[in-house]
Amino acid sequence: MPESPESPSGTTTRPWPVPSRPPVRAAAAVACVVLGLGLIGGAVTGSWLTGDSAAEPVVPDAYTTARTLWHSVPVDTLFPRTLKGDGAGPGRADRRWTRVAVAPDSACADALPPPLVRTLRPVGCTRVLRATYTDATASSLTTVGLVFTEGDRAAMTALKTRLITRRLAERTDHIPHTFSVEGTPTAGFGERQRASWTLEVVDGVPVVGYAVSGFADGRTVTDPQPAAAATVTGAKTAAAEAGLGFEAKGIATRIEEGLRTAATTTATAAPR
Numbered sequence: 001m002p003e004s005p006e007s008p009s010g011t012t013t014r015p016w017p018v019p020s021r022p023p024v025r026a027a028a029a030v031a032c033v034v035l036g037l038g039l040i041g042g043a044v045t046g047s048w049l050t051g052d053s054a055a056e057p058v059v060p061d062a063y064t065t066a067r068t069l070w071h072s073v074p075v076d077t078l079f080p081r082t083l084k085g086d087g088a089g090p091g092r093a094d095r096r097w098t099r100v101a102v103a104p105d106s107a108c109a110d111a112l113p114p115p116l117v118r119t120l121r122p123v124g125c126t127r128v129l130r131a132t133y134t135d136a137t138a139s140s141l142t143t144v145g146l147v148f149t150e151g152d153r154a155a156m157t158a159l160k161t162r163l164i165t166r167r168l169a170e171r172t173d174h175i176p177h178t179f180s181v182e183g184t185p186t187a188g189f190g191e192r193q194r195a196s197w198t199l200e201v202v203d204g205v206p207v208v209g210y211a212v213s214g215f216a217d218g219r220t221v222t223d224p225q226p227a228a229a230a231t232v233t234g235a236k237t238a239a240a241e242a243g244l245g246f247e248a249k250g251i252a253t254r255i256e257e258g259l260r261t262a263a264t265t266t267a268t269a270a271p272r
Contacts, residue, residue, distance in 0.1 A: 066205035066263035070127045070148045073262050075102055079131035088250030090243045095250055097133040101181040105129055115173040123151030123159050130179045132186045141189045141216050142251045143178045147208040160201035169199040170226045176210045188218030195239040198227040198248045202256045205263050211252035213244040
């Protein structure tokens with residue numbers, strides 16, 4: 001640095017003495033610094049321990065978003081007016097189904113048989129959505145349903161395990177009710193017309209999906225068969241020979257896929 005005129009070269013300038021800080025004032029300053037650091041550190045630590053939403057906003061995922069879809073998504077999204085079932089029939093034949101009736105959202109006890117309601121109790125069954133479809137030849141009817149629950153991932157996994165290991169999904173006392181409307185092709189589709197069904201926990205969402213199929217001509221079925229058995233090659237029951245297991249399975253699969261897509265889309269669109 002260049003030298004200033006007031007301090008010529010070779011001249012020693014004695015600095016003015018700096019008065020010492022009074023002991024009391026110095027101690028107070030130190031205390032303020034320590035207190036300030038403590039407050040900052042405490043706030044940071046608190047946000048780590050409590051997961052402060054201001055620091056880390058909660059972003060909804062598809063799983064939690066799916067719980068609300070029963071009252072927030074248009075019916076045509078969950079139950080499209082038509083469904084394409086490429087390769088969904090016997091021998092991988094193509095199928096096409098048309099929606100003929102939609103039920104209002106229902107209480108679980110109204111849409112499901114008592115044994116199934118009891119099975120679902122641990123996951124907190126809330127509401128059931130249902131619709132009935134017919135195939136392109138108008139020879140079959142299928143009621144498909146979505147059972148919305150309060151279960152978390154662990155509870156739904158436990159339910160899935162119970163349905164499989166105890167074979168509850170294959171029990172005839174667990175077949176869900178059909179849905180019919182007078183004055184439509186579904187009018188004769190009742191409890192005695194149930195021929196095949198599928199019942200399972202839908203992957204990735206807190207929902208149980210099902211489908212129940214039968215003949216459109218109202219004939220009584222005395223030996224209903226789970227879709228898993230009715231789709232086995234060589235099965236000889238009325239449901240199997242008519243392809244009703246494929247109807248139930250094909251429609252349920254497409255409705256469940258649509259539900260997962262709706263959950264993901266809704267979660268992605270949610271404000272961050």
